[in-house]
Amino acid sequence: MSDKKPYAYKPREIEDMSDRAFRFGEGKISGAVACFLGVLSFLAVLCYQYPTYLTTTDLRAAYDGETLKVVLMVGMWGSLLFGLLTFALSRYRRYGAIGVLFTLAAFALGGYTIEVGEVEPSPLSLGLDWLVLTALGSVVIFTFLEKIFPKYREQAILRPEWQLDLFYFCVNHLLIAVLLLVANYFVVTVFGWALNARLQEWIQGLPILVQVLLLVVCADFVLYWSHRVFHEVPWLWKIHAVHHSVEHMDWLAGSRNHIVQTIVDRSIAMAPLYLIGPDKAALDIYVTFAAVQAVLVHANVGIPFGPLKYLVVTPQYHHWHHSTDRPAIDTNYAVHMPLFDKLFGTYHMPSAHWPADYGTTNRLPRTFLAQLFYPFKKS
Ligand SMILES: [Zn+2]
Ligand SMILES: [Zn+2]
Incomplete structure (x- = not known):
């Protein structure tokens, strides 16, 4: 529109986080590593001891508990070693x-060396194994990426509100079995009538990469519109605003979601997978891609993606979605590819710039419980 004034992009100003920073030689890094490995090791041993209650049936089939004992051994001795190093370096x-x-x-x-406890059939259990494995993988991979290719170098790893987002991360992972159960119930009940065995057979005959592409496009179409509805319907926005209340973006920030949002997102995302019914290999590739991308797009990572940024949703693209800068509000809804934002007029990607501010224009409460009840309070 011709009446749009040009927008002056400002650089981001980050508050001083030097008191939160990790510096070599102080003992803070070794202390944090000792804590992290110690707590994860303890939780992992609990998983081995009470698999019926603390581990997820679907995930148990995907990993080898005996091999993971080697990882546990390294983690336990690592924690002791870093713990001793911390004593030597003092202060922390x-x-x-x-x-x-x-x-x-x-x-x-x-x-x-613990013997694996007896596994009894149980429809519902906590996903503590999912939590431990994802926490270990995410911290190793994304902390590395954020330190090697940071967008905001001065942002500390333990930035403000990391504890709140860690709590969300734990809740989302512990409840994985419940979420999958609800999502499965939803798709079978709502879309059961639309299943077409002949179509699924034809799709399974396609090359794996074509099936993956089909999943990406169909899932993105559904997720684009559900995301957009959450922005445009006022009472749904109050639920989605919890995700947007993050003011410091990093890999952990994407975990902040209202529980209703998490349930709806899981259920909606399951629908295209259920109806397309792809080959298992294609489904595994898609689910891995979607999981990694969902975390990466929130990360404090400034990797230049080159022309790829026009094909896939990158951190810069999704950071703009979280921006409070005027031209970026209610844009970039797509989850996998910018395609549907381009098609439906919600694309915003000034490639030379990053947002100056993140968050919501009306500031939300800052605790898990207050955010849980926030959408149900009269404004
Ligand atoms: Zn949003
Ligand atoms: Zn987000």
Whole structure:
């Protein structure tokens, strides 16, 4: 439109986070590593001891518990080693002590030589194994990426509100079995009538990569519109605003979602997968791609994606979606590819710039419980 004034893009100003920063030689890094490995080791041993209640049936089939004991062994000895290093470097001794205490508790429960407890059929269980494995993988991969290719170098790993987002991360992973159960129930009940065996057979005969592309396009179409509806319907926006309340973007920030949003997103995303009924290999590739992309797009990562940025949703693209800068509000709804934003007029990607501010124009409460009840309160 000709009446649109040109927008002056401002650089982002980040508050001083030097007191939160990790610096070599202080003992803070070794203390944090000792804590992280100690707590994860303890939780992993609990998974081995009570698999019926603490592990997910679907995920158990995907990993080898015996091989993972080697990872557990490395984690436990690593925690003790970094704990001792922290004592030697002083100042942050209590982090080292927490790590060592959790590791000793893990040893007391059986450690990495523990016999796997009996697994009984159980329709519902906590996804503690999913939580431990994802936390380990995500911290290793995304902390590395954020340190090597940071967009905001001055943003600390433990930036403001990391505890809140870690809590969301834990809830989302622990409830994975419930979420899958609800999503399966939803698609079978709502879309059961639309299943077409002959169509699925034909799709399964297509090359795997074509099937993956079909999944990406169909899922993105559905997710684009559900995302857009969450922005444009006022009472749904109050639920989605929880996700947008993040003011410091990093890999953990994407975890912040209202539980209603998480349930709806899982159920909606399941529909195209259920109806297309692809080959297992294609489904695995798609689910892995979608999971990694969902975390990466929130990350504090400034990798230049070159022409790829026109084909896939990148961190810069999704960061713009989280921006409070005027021209970016209610744009970039797509999850996988910018295609549907281009088609439906909601594309915003000034490739030379990144947002100056993130968050919502009306600031939300900053605790899990207050955010849980926020959408149901009269404004
Ligand atoms: Zn949104
Ligand atoms: Zn987001």
